[in-house]
């Protein structure tokens with residue numbers, strides 16, 4: 001039987017979930033990995049009424065955990081600056097580190113991996129992306145022989161929950177409130193609904209699959225707060241639904257990296273993953289397209305990812321896996337081509353369709369379909385347009401020209417992701 005001595009830093013949701021899961025699933029872990037994981041100390045600046053740590057040593061100063069006779073520090077405090085300092089100190093003290101912290105990996109990954117390599121220890125982070133739903137080790141190991149061309153998916157459970165409910169007819173604000181009541185969204189939900197959380201995760205996956213740097217250069221990030229329930233209705237009529245997609249795609253040694261709402265075909269795999277689940281599609285040369293879906297948050301799901309890293313660490317035959325320093329160029333978002341969905345609210349006057357169409361024609365943008373929907377009131381009518389692909393750099397001028405028409409009142413748009 002192998003033994004692994006660990007210290008846990010942080011005593012919140014995930015840390016207490018890990019503590020409990022290591023007890024409830026100890027037999028399972030021993031059976032599958034011949035490993036006994038012993039918690040030597042916990043860094044908790046205060047008690048957590050939801051969990052009794054029993055006889056385990058408690059340090060009120062989390063940095064003191066590093067001084068104990070342990071093999072691995074499990075960083076579960078979250079945030080960036082203190083977490084970075086803690087991980088650096090642990091790695092320099094030649095302790096392995098396991099973290100669930102996407103923010104610190106996204107912002108300081110290159111530095112942290114390089115310090116880990118220098119010290120001959122490992123920094124593992126399976127649960128930083130989609131909690132325990134396996135994706136990091138899948139990309140690193142199981143797909144090691146395959147060339148990955150694209151990773152795309154819904155990497156934020158809160159956004160997927162909100163959009164799935166809007167698909168059923170709810171508006172954005174009440175759905176957000178419901179997500180908060182169910183504990184899926186934080187009291188301040190901006191990190192999720194503005195797309196930052198999903199962007200952190202795709203940045204990490206891109207660095208793994210394509211060697212882009214951490215932090216990545218600036219890339220395009222848009223959240224879900226500009227979407228209305230009617231957009232689902234119009235998208236549905238044309239065979240689409242709306243998802244928040246995070247995408248990393250390799251094209252000719254450049255990387256297309258972005259996170260924003262997209263129309264996806266109704267019969268696609270990602271379209272049918274609803275609720276708070278995360279779903280990822282990985283396009284490879286040897287296996288074709290792979291689909292992974294599962295819970296992207298929660299105590300137990302995250303504990304599962306942390307424990308898988310601990311088991312992995314205990315295997316002395318593990319290969320060196322991080323290729324993070326091999327930076328690749330990010331493609332300029334404005335050089336990409338997108339097919340677009342447009343919702344244009346216009347005056348119900350004769351010739352309005354023609355004047356709108358001519359704005360597209362003047363910019364050499366072809367229209368795949370255009371339809372006038374049921375009037376909103378006596379004066380206003382929605383016009384739905386699907387374009388052919390055109391350069392993102394032409395988008396803003398197109399919208400400005402449309403808004404300059406006296407007959408156009410309001411415009412919304414969503415990019416369409418080819419499947």
Ligand SMILES: NC(=O)c1ccc[n+]([C@@H]2O[C@H](COP(=O)([O-])OP(=O)(O)OC[C@H]3O[C@@H](n4cnc5c(N)ncnc54)[C@H](OP(=O)(O)O)[C@@H]3O)[C@@H](O)[C@H]2O)c1
Pocket residue numbers: 009010011012013014015044045046062076077078079082100101102103127128130131296297298299302
């Ligand atoms: N929750 C999930 O479902 C989930 C899923 C995947 C990944 N993660 C990641 O897991 C990590 C932990 O998340 P969580 O949900 O467990 O957060 P949490 O419930 O807020 O717990 C954070 C813990 O860290 C402590 N802490 C924070 N800053 C500290 C500092 N500067 N010094 C000492 N202690 C500090 C907090 O202490 P106080 O209570 O005193 O503030 C608390 O005990 C985060 O990186 C998160 O992104 C979470």
